[in-house]
Amino acid sequence: MRNNSFFKIIILILGVVFFTSCDKDFNTIGDNLIGNEHFGLESKSFNVLSYNQKIGPVQSNNLPINALGVYEDPVFGTTEASFVTQVVLASPNPVIGANPEIESVILYVPYLVKSTTTDATTGDNTYVLDSIYGPETGKIKLSIYENGYFMRDLDPLTGFLERQKFYTNQASEFEGLKKPVLLNNDTSETQNTAFFFDKTEFKETTPATTTGGEPTITRTPPGMRLALNKAHFKTAIIDAVTSGSGKLATNDVFKNHFRGLYFKVEKSGTNPGSMALMDFSKGTITIKYKEDSSTTPVERVERSIVLNLTGNTVNLLSNTNKPDYDTAVNNPNTTAGDEKLYLKGGEGAMAVLDLFDKKDDIGYNDKGEIVVGANNIPDELDDLRNPANKKKLLINEANLVFHVDGDVMGTNKLPIRMYLYDFNNRRPILDYVSDGTTGGLVYGGLLNATKVSDKTYKFRITNHIRNLINNKDSTNVKLGIVVSNDIANTNSTMNNLRSPLSNFSQVPQVSLTNPRGVIFHGGKSSVPAEKRLKLEIYYTKPN
Structure with missing residues (x-):
């Protein structure tokens, strides 16, 4: 009897240790x-x-995760974190048909998620975000521009033998060379002057294709989801292809033609700010457009070009x-x-x-x-x-x-x-x-x-x-x-x-x-x- 009790106690202790080790x-x-x-x-x-x-x-280039936003600490002060990244073509050298017309340009970067719960009835998900600093609905002024500063891979001062380094205090250099057009120019202020890290999942419903059929619901985890300037991307991407310039032939050439995105962060008026850690390497820009088909009769066909937010990056900090x-x-x-x-x-x-x-x-x-x-x-x-x-x-x-x-x-x-x-x-x-x-x-x-x-x-x-x-x-x-x-x-x-x-x-x-x-x-x-x-x-x- 004593041996049985002893072994039960040992098993109980081991179980507590095991489950405790899984605690975050x-x-x-x-x-x-x-x-x-x-x-x-x-x-x-x-x-x-x-x-x-x-x-x-x-040095703050090519970090595994980067900070973006405004963090106001009553003891230490205020930190503003901006970010720059190169972008690459998911499929280089795209072919575009006749009469292309952009439907939408959507930037999406998922947030880090701590936990998720799903409603068994509706299928909707509720998310708890991870690594958010400051009030949950704290607002920032977010301005996104095309970057004009070329972020080379190798440092010429080392005879191109070492990786190029970029530092937290180089904001003025990127600011001075940014393209002047604001890319996140949507009329909704939550996409620019009063942006916040929204924990709500994005839900899109596609109507049924058959009579009596069920609509299709697509759910996307919470993330930065912004509508970007269509005219700017028509010039920078679509026209660069149709002109035969070869600027999208390879990603090495493309990274010099389109030098990436500059996420500039400022305080949003008197609003308390917030800051998030983000993995921008999982981000995309999806350009959806329509073009003429090569069939007769001619029809309008939907196409897309995807840009990945990968390449050289730098986190820019101001205290x-x-x-x-x-x-x-x-x-x-x-x-x-x-x-x-x-x-x-x-x-x-x-x-x-x-x-x-x-x-x-x-x-x-x-x-x-x-x-x-x-x-x-x-x-x-x-x-x-x-x-x-x-x-x-x-x-x-x-x-x-x-x-x-x-x-x-x-x-x-x-x-x-x-x-x-x-x-x-x-x-x-x-x-x-x-x-x-x-x-x-x-x-x-x-x-x-x-x-x-x-x-x-x-x-x-x-x-x-x-x-x-x-x-x-x-x-x-x-x-x-x-x-x-x-x-x-x-x-x-x-x-x-x-x-x-x-x-x-x-x-x-x-x-x-x-x-x-x-x-x-x-x-x-x-x-x-x-x-x-x-x-x-x-x-x-x-x-």
């Missing part, structure tokens, strides 16, 4: 998998020097920062550290961490004797590296816990997770690389909002600290922390700064597409101990 709300999963109880362990806290680092204009945020990131205290750490995605800010207190050129030899000239080993780390201690200590866990400054952030929505990495070498730390859980749940970096008054993000850097202590050749590198959308499916891609510094030239790509920000308490001694950023190490002493 990551706020407390990491702590559920590895508890915060450390029975029988000793612990010690170590100081962390931490300070702000402004990111500035950064209007709040004074406190601006002052903090422009005046970091790299010697004593900062009391508050301001982290913001996009062309924003991050924090740099230096673990352990340091002292002048003193260390230990292999016998545990203090010597001078030991490569400026950090003081606290030096004690841990002491051979006499290493034989006695077993590092069970090492954590960095960041406390949100609740007094300033208030009810402001926070990023769901952060990303901690090797700042010196611009690569993931060992704990991220070795984490075998789905979504990096042991490594962490997820928002824990269990305590409303003390929201935190925790990273487990156990392997990083073990390597640092046990491998005397390892370097105590600085760590960087940035806002992230999700690190579960990311690689270690780094994007270049437009104006690199001697010690800071790249930033993790995962930080570029989340407009949100957060303020942490730093590691400075003036910060209350219970909120201060510290390195916590839990260890056991073998008998």
